Amino acid sequence: MNKLNVLVVDDSNVQRNHVMNMCLEQGVGNVIGAINGVDAIDKLLEDKFDLVFIDLEMPIMDGVELSRKIAKNKLANSVIILSSKDPSLISSIGTMAESDGLTVLGTFKKPMQISDLENSLNRLTTHKNTNESHKIYNRLEADDLIKGIKEKQITLFYQPKLTCKGLLLKGVEALARWDHPTLGFVSPVEFITAAEEFGVISELTHYLFDIALKQKVQWRDHGINFHLAFNLSPLSLADDNLANNISTQVERHKIEPKEIVLEVTENAICGEISTAIETLAKLRLKGFKLAIDDYGTGFANAQQLSRVPATELKLDRILVDNVATRPQQLAILRSTVNLAKDLGLTTVAEGVENFDDFKLLLKLNVDLVQGYYFAKPMDAKKLVHWLQVDLAKIRHDLHEKQSQESDN
Ligand code: C2E
Ligand code: CA
Ligand code: CA
Numbered sequence: 001m002n003k004l005n006v007l008v009v010d011d012s013n014v015q016r017n018h019v020m021n022m023c024l025e026q027g028v029g030n031v032i033g034a035i036n037g038v039d040a041i042d043k044l045l046e047d048k049f050d051l052v053f054i055d056l057e058m059p060i061m062d063g064v065e066l067s068r069k070i071a072k073n074k075l076a077n078s079v080i081i082l083s084s085k086d087p088s089l090i091s092s093i094g095t096m097a098e099s100d101g102l103t104v105l106g107t108f109k110k111p112m113q114i115s116d117l118e119n120s121l122n123r124l125t126t127h128k129n130t131n132e133s134h135k136i137y138n139r140l141e142a143d144d145l146i147k148g149i150k151e152k153q154i155t156l157f158y159q160p161k162l163t164c165k166g167l168l169l170k171g172v173e174a175l176a177r178w179d180h181p182t183l184g185f186v187s188p189v190e191f192i193t194a195a196e197e198f199g200v201i202s203e204l205t206h207y208l209f210d211i212a213l214k215q216k217v218q219w220r221d222h223g224i225n226f227h228l229a230f231n232l233s234p235l236s237l238a239d240d241n242l243a244n245n246i247s248t249q250v251e252r253h254k255i256e257p258k259e260i261v262l263e264v265t266e267n268a269i270c271g272e273i274s275t276a277i278e279t280l281a282k283l284r285l286k287g288f289k290l291a292i293d294d295y296g297t298g299f300a301n302a303q304q305l306s307r308v309p310a311t312e313l314k315l316d317r318i319l320v321d322n323v324a325t326r327p328q329q330l331a332i333l334r335s336t337v338n339l340a341k342d343l344g345l346t347t348v349a350e351g352v353e354n355f356d357d358f359k360l361l362l363k364l365n366v367d368l369v370q371g372y373y374f375a376k377p378m379d380a381k382k383l384v385h386w387l388q389v390d391l392a393k394i395r396h397d398l399h400e401k402q403s404q405e406s407d408n
Contacts (some may be wrong), residue, residue, distance in 0.1 A: 001286040003028070003029030003030065003049075004028045004029045004030070004121075005030045005047065005048065005049045005050050006023050006028055006030065006031045006035070006049060006051045006052075006057075007031075007032055007040060007049045007051070007052045007076075008023070008032070008033045008053040009033070009034045009035075009037065009039075009053060009058070009217075010033070010053070010055040011035055011036055011057075014325070014384065015082075015110060015111065017033075017083070018112070018372040019053050019112055019117075020119050022112065022273070023058075023380035025114075026117060026121060030071070032361070034312055036059060036060040037060060037061025037062065037063070037066035037069070038056060038060050040052070040066055042204060044070065049076050050076075050124065051078045051080065052070065052078070053079070053082060053112075054066055054067055054078060054081050054082065056081065056082070056090065056093060056109075062243070063081065064093055064096075067079060067081070067093070067096075067097045067100070067163070068100060070098075070102065071097065071100035071101050071102045076102075078103045078104075078124055079102050079103070079104055079105070079196075080104070080106050080108070080261055081093055081097065081104060081107045081121055082105075082107075082108050082109075082112055083093050083109065085109075085130045087107075087109050087269055087327055088327040090109065091325070091326045092329050095216060095328060095329075099285065102161045103333075103394060105121075105123045105124055106119065106322060107326065108357065112270075112405065114248070116325070122353070123322075125283050132379060133320055134333070139183065140194040141198075142199075144180075144348045145198060146200065146203075147193065148180070148191070149200075149207045150205060153179065153180060154176060154208070155173075155176075155177050155178075155206070155379070156174045156175065156177065156193070156208060156212055156215070157175050157176075157177050157377035157378055157379055158173065158174060158175070158213050158375040158379075158380060158383050159172060159173050159175060159300040159370060159371045159376065160370065160374060160375045160383070161173060161227075161348060161368050161369070161377060162368060162369050162374055163368060163369075164349075164361055164365075164366050164368060164369050167228050167391070167394065169391065170226060170227065170368055172227075172229065173230075173370065174190065174193045174211075174212045174228060174229065174230050174384065175188060175233075175377045176191070177292075177377075178189040178191050179329065181332070182399070191268070192245075194235075201233045201235055201236060201238060202236060202242075205232065205233065206249065207248070207318075209246065209249055210249060212251075213249060213250065213253040213255055215380050216253070216255055216259070217253050217254075217255065218380070219380075219384075220232065222384070224384070224387065225259075227258050227261055229260075229262075229263055230261070231293065232262050234264060234265060234267065234268035234276070236380035237268055237275065237279045237280065239279070240279075243282035243283050246262070246283065246288070246302050249297075256320060257286050257287035257288045258287050258289060260288050261287065261288070261289040261311070262281070262290055263283050263290050263291040263292075263293040263314065264276075264290065264291070264292065264293060265292075265295075265297075266296075266297060267297075267317075269292065269300055269304055269308045269401075270304060277307065277309075278299050280308060280309055281309050284309040286385070289309065289311040289312060289314035290308070290310045290312065291313070291348070292308060292310045292313050292316050292343045294312045294314065294350075295314055295316055295336070296316040296318050296319040296332075296336065297316045302339060305339070305343065306343055310345060312347075312348060313336075313343075313345040313346070314348045315333065315336060315337070315366070316350055316351070317350050317351025320349045320350060320351050320357060320361070320371075321351060322353075322354075322357065323357050323360055324354070324356035324357050324359070324360050325356070333364065337364050337366055347366045347368070348366070348369070348370065348397060349361045349366045349368070349369050349370070350371065351370075351372075352369050352370065352373045353371055353373050354373055355401060357373075358398075375390070
């Protein structure tokens with residue numbers, strides 16, 4: 001792990017030392033304590049911290065006021081909120097801190113458990129990496145993209161989508177990857193956005209779709225059958241020829257459209273969307289399945305959702321991640337799952353990163369799961385190995401965990 005600079009704010013010596021010691025045991029780097037909000041602000045002004053633990057109940061300046069001050073003055077990016085109060089109160093303060101612009105890595109009832117700390121630190125590392133890979137926008141030019149396509153530098157990784165019950169491999173999502181000769185790894189968020197801006201998204205989409213279809217044929221030839229999920233840019237939906245082009249590509253590879261799930265983000269179906277709906281309806285008529293992606297990050301309402309001829313709803317990481325420790329998030333997730341079921345949609349939880357969240361998803365009767373907890377996106381070769389070797393192990397470990405819990 002990278003060395004982190006951590007501040008633990010708690011007026012109770014026992015609680016503060018407990019968290020500080022746990023952090024040190026995890027090898028986080030530098031850990032210091034503050035005895036109240038005012039003391040914390042002083043220290044935050046003096047030094048730069050990667051993470052601040054905030055106790056809610058403190059004399060002089062309480063945790064609510066402290067987190068607002070941190071957000072307002074941009075004194076830190078990431079916080080963890082702790083309290084001995086009711087979990088739903090802690091979680092709603094977490095939500096408030098997030099709407100102030102802080103990254104809340106977790107909200108926990110005291111005393112903090114080691115597993116909570118581990119999960120939060122993992123989240124911090126992921127956030128740091130994503131932020132760093134997003135920082136470097138606008139360094140790409142149209143020619144880079146064309147070259148990336150021509151020279152086949154851009155490829156696809158695949159991430160498994162598993163049934164919640166029984167962990168059967170139901171499908172894989174294709175995710176674009178670019179190992180650029182001079183820039184190194186470039187995030188798909190960066191180069192897809194660039195391709196949209198430079199007007200080469202259609203070339204990129206057809207190039208990638210072809211790779212995915214060829215791969216699907218290879219898997220089929222090896223007797224491995226599962227659906228292939230492929231992301232479409234919202235811009236592509238405005239293209240009148242998209243449905244025909246996609247269809248022709250699929251026919252050429254002798255693949256049935258029903259084996260392909262096309263994913264479009266929730267925001268593609270908001271606002272003035274008649275062309276988008278027309279394209280989606282054409283694709284659906286041709287037999288493709290359609291998923292509404294990143295649901296929970298945008299502004300689609302139930303009515304907009306019901307107008308789209310979708311077959312699947314992908315619940316965004318924002319709704320899924322750490323839901324087991326966030327009662328209000330759970331309430332939203334539960335009602336979303338029920339809405340999707342009423343609309344006859346398959347539900348997919350994205351970004352499942354831990355066992356507790358998975359258990360909850362199982363309880364909520366979510367159909368499919370996808371996330372680092374089961375598998376990260378990987379290249380096609382690795383996927384076969386994962387399927388033949390790792391999957392059985394994952395099932396076995398989960399089974400053990402579940403039976404251990406039912407014994408307790
Ligand atoms: P997305 O479609 O929502 O894809 C899921 C993203 O979440 C992927 O990021 C995946 O690696 C990541 N992910 C999966 N499980 C977990 C987890 O448990 N924890 C965390 N923290 N992340 C997880 P990735 O590959 O960086 O892709 C980012 C976005 O770029 C995608 O989001 C999609 O919107 C876009 N994208 C990727 N490939 C393509 C493509 O071929 N075409 C288009 N139009 N967009 C693409
Ligand atoms: Ca997707
Ligand atoms: Ca998504």
